[in-house]
Amino acid sequence: MQVDYLIVGQGLAGTVLCEHLLQMGKKVVVVDDLTLSNSSKVAGGLYNPITGRKMVKTWNCDNLFSYLIPFYQKLEQKLGVRFLIEKPIYRPFASTEELNEWMGKSAEENYAPYIKEIKDRSAYGDHVNDDFGGILLNKSGYVDTAMLINAYQSYLLAEGFYRNEVFSYDHLELLNKGVKYKDISADRVIFCDGRLAQNNPYFQWLPMRPVKGELLFVKTHTSIELIYNRGVFVIPLSDGICKVGATYDHENVDENITSKAQNELTRRLKQLANFDFEVIDQKAGVRPATKDRKPFVGTHPAHKELVVFNGLGAKGVSLAPFYANQLANHLETGDHLDSEVNIERFFSLI
Incomplete structure (x- = not known):
């Protein structure tokens, strides 16, 4: 079988990247083991534009959040299932000072698109402790990651794009042009193997911090x-x-x-x-978190036919669509990869 891409792993990263490549008209086969556990299936699935103890915009927020909702909506239509739940997030304030700070931020152009409303007094006291009010966020919600992955797996199986097996590095041959894996010949193999990347002989030098x-x-x-x-x-x-x-x-x-x-x-x-x-x-x-909390995206320095898309961590639902799109365009047209995610930042570790 001749394909353009062989994808190893069908968690959130593998699912979203596979869809981008298929949308570009590429031929793809995914290798994964149905019996293996998958952290994506038990994830919270939350996408939240303003996060952390200090309540700041999540890294690269504007790019990520303008892309992720339309992508997931289109994929819902394709699969005929609903897994994207758009829902406001309410975060109670801990003090009057926090309320005053966010009253000011709500007027800033940088934050305004993500703020639905500032509550200056208790608004949901029957449900939560919000004596000082709280912030109601926009462009937020969650993805039912288990439903998404299972539905996409069924689609891949029906189309003949899925191999249910444990990937064996012993069967991967690097050729002068492309790779061969058992009966599959591919231009490139992309590893979306989550925490198992620690055992990957080609990418184990990447500083994964599960x-x-x-x-x-x-x-x-x-x-x-x-x-x-x-x-x-x-x-x-x-x-x-x-x-x-x-x-x-x-x-x-x-x-x-x-x-x-x-x-x-x-x-x-x-x-x-x-x-x-x-x-x-x-x-x-x-x-599959990383040392610097940024994803691993890019090609191996010595073997251009080997690619990695991993390390999405706790914010995978937000990160996966935008960076899958960026990686697909990088592989097909040579578009640049953001330096913050490009694995070139770790080449000195080899």
Whole structure:
């Protein structure tokens, strides 16, 4: 079989990149193992333009957020499933000073597109502790990553674009032009293999810093319509079930749920919430994060037929569409890659 691209891994990165290449008329085959765990499937899936303790615009926000919503909407239409949930995020203020700061920022051209409303007094006190008011964000929501990945996997299987197997480096041959993998000949192979990149003999020099994250699923009798985010995020799903997260563990990088994480998330949720809740489930996954918190995008310095698209971390839902598009255009037309994500920044480590 002759293809343009062989993609290794069908998490969020592999899914989104594959779609961009197919839209460009390229022939693609994805190799992944259906039995392997996938951190993308247990991710919070939140896309949030203003983040962090200091509440600043997320890195490269304007580029990312102008692209991601139209991309996901178009993919929903193609797959015939709904996985993009556009929903305001409400973040309570911790003090009058924080309220005053955001009253000023809301008038700034830099922030205005992402601010739906500033509440100068309690607006959702029945649900959360917001004595000082809060900020209601625009261009926010979440992606049901498990639904997206499973639906796209079904599409790839139906089209004959999917190989259900563990990728074997022993079967990858680098040729004078292109690569050969078993019966597949490809111009390039793109590794979207998440945390497994640490075992990749061609890219293991990249400074991956995997981070374990745990989530809770809680049941409440309160009807919640917004996403709440302070200390923890609370994402309403359906039938009174909410997703609550997340933890960040750099030391115990496994996929086992822990009572420590449950206790920590429960404690933080109680500080935020005024609604009743019961923990009904818990999930854990390992995010493919990086040393500098920026993705790994680009081609191997010695083998131009080897490409990496990885390290999307906790903000993969926001990062994947824009940088998949940039990488696809880079490979096909030679367009530049942003220096912040180009793996050239780590060539000195080889």
